[in-house]
Amino acid sequence: MxxxxxxxxxxxxxxxxxxxxxxxxxxxxxxxxxxxxxxxxxxxxxxxxxxxxxxxxxNMGAARLRADRSLTIGVVIPNLVNPFFTELLAGIDRIIDAAGMVVILVNSRDLVTRQETLLTRMREHGVDGIILCPAAETEMLLVERMVEWELPLVQVLRRVSDDCDYAGVDYALGMRQAVDHLADLGHRDIAFALHGPVHSAYQERVDGFRDAMDARGLDPGNIIRVPNHIAEIAEAAPLFVSGSRRSSAVVCFNDVVALGLSAGFYDIGMTVGRDFSLVGFDDVADAEAMRPRLTSVATFPEAIGEGAAKLLLDRLDKPDLAPRKLVNAPQLHIRQSSAFWQGGVGGRAQNAG
Amino acid sequence: MxxxxxxxxxxxxxxxxxxxxxxxxxxxxxxxxxxxxxxxxxxxxxxxxxxxxxxxxxNMGAARLRADRSLTIGVVIPNLVNPFFTELLAGIDRIIDAAGMVVILVNSRDLVTRQETLLTRMREHGVDGIILCPAAETEMLLVERMVEWELPLVQVLRRVSDDCDYAGVDYALGMRQAVDHLADLGHRDIAFALHGPVHSAYQERVDGFRDAMDARGLDPGNIIRVPNHIAEIAEAAPLFVSGSRRSSAVVCFNDVVALGLSAGFYDIGMTVGRDFSLVGFDDVADAEAMRPRLTSVATFPEAIGEGAAKLLLDRLDKPDLAPRKLVNAPQLHIRQSSAFWQGGVGGRAQNAG
DNA sequence: CAACCGAATTAGATCGATCTAAATTGTCGC
DNA sequence: GCGACAATTTAGATCGATCTAATTCGGTTG
CATH class of the missing domain: 1.10.260.40 (lambda repressor-like DNA-binding domains)
Incomplete structure (x- = not known):
């Protein structure tokens, strides 16, 4: 000690x-x-x-003891290294900082037990409120317990309980934008590539993809899991263009998957944006920096972070406000990785040829 | 409030x-x-x-007041969005967390005045110590003042004062590895691409490049500044292969620059790893994920973060320890973006052709 | 049996601010 | 000149823990 x-x-x-x-x-x-x-x-x-x-x-410490206010908020993130969460964090920081408060940051590494420990620790540290991106498989109970503790809480990106503020993204709309875009380009065999732990955002993206495909009269059955680690995703690329079920385009769970698959297609000599279309999700900085530039559904993590922080500040002000939801509309950012269906290549090749 | x-x-x-x-x-x-x-x-x-x-x-707050210990440390980072700093942060978090303490994170955005405010705020919050990556143009005075305040401080990545712990990288060695690698591949016209604010790490990288070139008897004069924003770096690529001073390879200040230039060469129809060689610096995750894979000098930010955190914990234990330096050796990671000099293309073309 | 010992426990002061309720001051109307 | 009133200021209690300096107590020891 x-x-x-x-x-x-x-x-x-x-x-x-x-x-x-x-x-x-x-x-x-x-x-x-x-x-x-x-x-x-x-x-x-x-x-x-x-x-x-x-x-x-x-001496904040002394003031906090007497006034029962710490000007401190806790932020629990499942993964520090993912650029998406970093941008989210930057948004949170901006607002919290402007309010004269500071952020205590912890990393749950997507483990519920760790998350539990960390939340207790934050409580001991006397944070005024918490912004939580719940670890995968977090039980509803957890959030409800915190409500009971009267510790102001905002869920961000992932949602576990409806009794509590939430700032996130309209994933269904995002998926519709991605699918509509590819369908408009003439693609009919559109696959979905996903990975990572299962949570509400995961589910909403998958469901969103299915619904969007259904709405266009397309078969949403071609859903493929790729490796979690970024360096290994590339190896999964062949799965999309070989075997019984070939596709001409793929919607990705997030940009990390898209980046990995883009590399994978490069490795097997296919040119993304010509031979194959790829749509990412989140529109992180890499989408603009990579080649071909990635068409991606922007989810504006920084704005979500700001929204979450504002929700929390509001709640600190008025603890009895009804739970609110802030659902950001995503926006398709069309770049080079998606192109008109070419026939001759990909899943429709046999039909068209 | x-x-x-x-x-x-x-x-x-x-x-x-x-x-x-x-x-x-x-x-x-x-x-x-x-x-x-x-x-x-x-x-x-x-x-x-x-x-x-x-x-x-x-109730930590009460305990802290009496015991004058907060189990809290402050981390000041100049840029949250750069993946390099994120990995650093992950390393810090791992060690601090294991010690049962928490991290108060703030973002100086590389502004000295902001940094000033933030350090005061941390002090008011009673952090037990601080890990600081000094904003560009931080004066030595600042660090010395903190030593005077008896607030345990570790500088990380960038160094402002020698009177205080420091955890960083042997940039000179890293540059030697990069230059030697390219020189061994036969390149003679090697440029250096840099950007960003000027600070000790910037200076050490530039000096390291110069010394390494000198040591190989090569002319280190071709140093080019590229835009700071990642999306604009690509536009700078032509500068390296046109005009009076053409080069066949470039050492990059960091991987962000390398990623940008790689895209830039793609845009002008040159194939990196064949027509032109590129060596990055830092070896962030993207280096392995991009195509062609980026040869890069790994600086292990997570390990540095861990080192910095350990230095700080030691100092909390023994405040009177003499200032220590932890200088990590980088390691060249050879991938696809660097290749033998081809003659015929690039700076030596005229001589060889 | 008194003196002493170590292990376990405790009363009371204390950290440095904020809060409550009361005191002080100055001003004004009549 | 006196009470009413608003504007300032203040003494003292308080937040919830830790620290210091005892105190208690069963068991030895001479």
Missing amino acids: PILSESRKKNRVTLLDVARYASVSRATASLVIRKSPLVSTETRAKVEAAMKELGYVY | PILSESRKKNRVTLLDVARYASVSRATASLVIRKSPLVSTETRAKVEAAMKELGYVY
């Missing part, structure tokens, strides 16, 4: 020191810090001068 | 409640929590049962 140097605590300047130096009471000094309108301009100036003079540092 | 619901504070279970329930004193209950060996097994069991029974939640 780390111990702090003795000297640090010895010569710490407290509010009492400031008050004495400015010849006012501790209470008045406290009012000045909190920018209360109750103190006169004159006194305020005197105290502020004293604070500067003595090098006073506000 | 967010206010918490009244009820929350009303019915909170405190250590006193637990003590009463277990019919022991507050002090004893406190000892149990802190796993002191002073209490008898019997009493310990009694108290632990009471805690469970009453649903007691430890």
Whole structure:
């Protein structure tokens, strides 16, 4: 257990020191810090001068104890390395920071047991609220327990309970945009490539794909799981263009899958955006940077992060607000990886040839 | 200013409640929590049962006030979206988490004034220590001031002062590996592509490139700045293969630059790894995922994060340790983007043709 | 049996702020 | 000149833990 140097605590300047130096009471000094309108301009100036003079540092810890407010919020993310979550985090940070609060960040690594521990830890640290992207297989119970604890909670991206705020994406709409785009280009054999742990967003994307295909009168049955690790996804590319069920286009669960498959098609000598069409999901920065540039459904993670943070701030203000949902509309970003159906190649080749 | 619901504070279970329930004193209950060996097994069991029974939640805030220790560390990162920093963060998180502490994360956006504010805020929050990747143009003074504050500090990746721990990379060695590799492949006209704000790591990379070129008897003068934003880097590719000073290979400041240039060469119809060689720096996940796969100097950001966190934990333990430096050796990861010099193409074309 | 010991327990002060309720000051109307 | 009133200021209790300096107690020991 780390111990702090003795000297640090010895010569710490407290509010009492400031008050004495400015010849006012501790209470008045406290009012000045909190920018209360109750103190006169004159006194305020005197105290502020004293604070500067003595090098006073506000002690949040003490304030928190008395006021039961920590200006701290917890953020639980299942995966730090995925750029999608990073952008989400950047959005959260922007809003929380602007509100003068700070973020305590933890990484659940998508493990429910770890998540449990972490939530307890946040509670012990006295966070004012939590933004949670629930680990896969999180039980509804967890969220309900937190509501019971009266710890303000916002679910983000993934949804476990309806009794609690949520900021996410209209995945169904996104899938419709992707499928409609490919269908409009003439594709009929459209596959879906997915991976990763199962959670509400996963389910909504899959269902969204199915519904969108149905709506266009296409067969939504060609759903293929690819490896979870990015470097191995490429190896799955042949699955889409060989065997009994060939496709001419694939909608990807996210951009990571799309990036991997794009590499995979390159490896087997197929040119994405000509021989085969690919649509990603999320539109992370790589979509624009890779070649061919990736057509992708933008989900604006940063905006979602901002939305989630705002929901939380609202709730801190009014704890009794009814649960709210913030469902962002995604937007298809057409680039080079999707092209008109060519016949001759892919699943329709036999019919067309 | 967010206010918490009244009820929350009303019915909170405190250590006193637990003590009463277990019919022991507050002090004893406190000892149990802190796993002191002073209490008898019997009493310990009694108290632990009471805690469970009453649903007691430890109040770090109160403990921190008295014990002057917060089990919290601050991490200041200049850019959340860069995957390199994310991996770094993951490494830090792993170690800090294992030590039972949590990370307060803030984003300086590479602005010194913001960084200033954030450091003050961390101090007010009573973090036990700070891991700082200094924003560009941070003055040495800042770090020295923090040492004076007796706030344990570890610099990471970028170095501003020698009076303070530092965890980073041997950039000079990395550049030597990159240059030697290309030189061994027969390249003589090797350019350097850089971008971004100027800081110690920037300088060390540039100097490293120059020295490495000198050591091989090559002219290190072809250093070109490319745009900062990833989507625009591609446009800079022609600069390397046209004009008076053509090159056959380029060493990149980091993988973001490499990724951008790789796209740029694709756009002008050149095949990286055949017509032109490219070596990245950092070896982020994309290096393996892109096509052609990127030869890159791995700097192991996650390991550096772990190293930095360990340095900090050590220092918390022994504040009077002399400043230490942890300089990781990078490692060249050869993939597809670098190939033998072809003559006929690139800078040497005229000589060879 | 008194003195002493170590192990276990505890009362009470304390950390540094905020909150409550009351005191102080100055101003105004009559 | 006095009470009413608003504007400031303040003393003292308080948040929930930890720390210090005892105290208790069963068991040895001389």
